[in-house]
Amino acid sequence: MLARTPSDDAHDCPARVFRGRSEPAPSTPPSTPSSTPSPAPALSAFPRSPAICPAYAQRDASVSGSSPGKPAPSRTIGRVTAALASVPGITSLPSGQALFEVAEFFAGIGLARLGLESGGFKVTWANDLDAQKRDMYKGHFADPEDHYILRDIREIADDIRSPLAPRRADLAWASFPCTDLSLAGGRSGLAGEHSSTFWNFTDVVAAMGDRDGETPAVIALENVNGFATSHKGADMKAAVERLNKLGYWADVVTLDARRFVPQSRPRLFVVASRLPKPLADERRDTELRPSWLDRALDDESIDTHRTLLPEPPPLRGAGWTDLVDADDDPSVEWWDAERVAHFESQLSGINKARVEQLGREPEPSYRTAYRRTRGGVPAWEIRDGDVAGCLRTARGGSSKQAVVRMQKGEPLRVRWMTAREYAKLMGAPEYALPAKRNQAIMGFGDAVCVDAVAWLARHYLQPLLTGTLRPEPLPGQQTVSA
Structure with missing residues (x-):
């Protein structure tokens, strides 16, 4: 039975070493109205990449001027769509090909990367402030020396043109510290010492836009469910307002690792994009968006959206015994x-x-x-x-x-x-373990489940970027069929 409360298992979020700044809630743009949805399009699981939909290409022509605060769609997406459209008979991408580049903030030991790279993405830059997690990351992945930057995120925005700064990216992923949003963390919220690094992250996104001429087309945030209810929803509203100010609409879903592995680990994912809004889901109290998310998603003073997505797998009731060493x-x-x-x-x-x-x-x-x-x-x-x-x-x-x-x-x-059992329960059974058990426990215990990220990448992030989530029509237009 699906729990209808934003439980975080009470003590599931340890204190991280990140420290950020607090910020007042900025002003908000008006909410964008949505159209009546039709049934969800079929979505293929990666690595069998879905067909490229011409919907964004047609819409791009309509929004090429770009209204204030709403940057035009990513040039990367335009290049991909145009290149495929120019080749007769091409309707899908080569199997397993990574389309989009990711800047991975608060990267930890790289479990978000494992999930993203199974869903059509390539992480080209990563950042964290924990040397032991960096060592685990580098022990598992074969990357250039400048791939993982051990640096305080507060310093990155002020040095955005440095060779160590994040490269141009299609997706910015941020698993920012949950300490002040967790039920066990005092609930200081986004003004807290650790979770306030969200504001520093958005400063970096803004600086990337100033440097590159465009911000990442999509942002994905991962945190505990308490993010949605912190300060009676005021923290979530302030976060969405900040994303709106940067030109993004925002969607919020909750996904439990227990849908994929035998571990109870509910987490909140915020997907924000400056691309055209996909077809809306008009339903309420669903598996991905239970009723306690209504406060965040139904606030007309902020620009939010409920994207129509496939149903996630059911919650698992067993499986731990099968993973025991x-x-x-x-x-x-x-x-x-x-x-x-x-x-x-x-x-x-x-x-x-x-x-x-x-x-x-x-x-x-x-x-x-x-x-x-x-x-x-x-x-x-x-x-x-x-x-x-x-x-x-x-x-x-x-x-x-x-x-x-x-x-x-x-x-x-x-x-x-054991450390290996931790790895199995996080969806990373083959992860290269460090010699010190406690180092591994710290790394895995502070991470995100690989399979949850993979599901989000395959069914939301990649289809959003490729245009295979059907977009909502512009005023006076009919929905473009996929």
């Missing part, structure tokens, strides 16, 4: 009997009953557990079901997730989750 894997370190006994002593009645029930099964059962403090008393809570809890970083004992093994005729066994 083998009991005799060298990285698995089971606790000794004394430590397990202490673990059992900190189980509540309902959790002891859960252990006893699963301990009567002939096949081994694996569950994840967190250590909580209830009424000042530490206690272990075992998840009910074959799905892991939201992965976190290794800061503090309550942030670590334990693995509990139960089987008939066998003693209870407990251990910490």
Whole structure:
């Protein structure tokens, strides 16, 4: 059953080292009206690239003058569309070809990159301020030395013409710090010490526009669901106002990693674009846009849009056991009997009953557990079901997730989750792990699920850039068929 509340699993967002600035809400352009949608067009999954739709090419002629605050569509998109249109018989791109270039802000260990590059994108520049995450990124990807820039984002806008600055890009991706937006982070919002780096990111986007003559055609933000409700929606409104001022309309969706992997990890994605608006979804309370997003999307003082998208996969109810490392894997370190006994002593009645029930099964059962403090008393809570809890970083004992093994005729066994299990639950089973376990836990616990990003890239970002999401008609026009 889909949860209808913007839960973040309470403590799922650690403090990052980024520090930014606060900004008052800027003035807003009027909202753009939408047209009545028709059924959603079929979308092919990458790497079988979808056909290039002539819709943007036809609309480009109508908007070539570009109204104030609404830059013309990206020259990259125009070149691609024109090149394909000039070749008789060409209706699709070569299979697996990366069309669009990405500047990846707050890149961490590069899991957003893995998702984007499975969906038709190529990350050409990345930035973060955490040296250990940079080391993990460089240990996994084979990039030129100047690909990943270890630098404070506040310095980038003021030095936009530096060789270290982001290159021209079609997509700017930003997984900016969630610390001040999470339920566990004090909820200071976009004025907070860490999450205020959103404003610094938009400063860089504006500087890229001044330098290149155009800003990236699409912006994608990733954060916790609490972004939408922080300060009763005022932070989301201020963020959209800033994007509007830069010439973008904005859409907001929520997507749980549990739709792809056995981990509960709901996240919010804001897709902003200065391209023509695709066909609108007039429905309410959907899987991607539950009713708690209405405040953000129905505010007529800001320019938002609900793009008609395919339904995401259903939430998974199992699968964790299939990902567990083998009991005799060298990285698995089971606790000794004394430590397990202490673990059992900190189980509540309902959790002891859960252990006893699963301990009567002939096949081994694996569950994840967190250590909580209830009424000042530490206690272990075992998840009910074959799905892991939201992965976190290794800061503090309550942030670590334990693995509990139960089987008939066998003693209870407990251990910490391995780095490889973290990688599997984040959709990156083959990621090159560092030697230090805690470094890996910090990197994966502070990242975004690869599969969630891949779904967004394949079904929203790439079709938006190629024009295969049918655009809404201009006044006096009929919708162009894909």
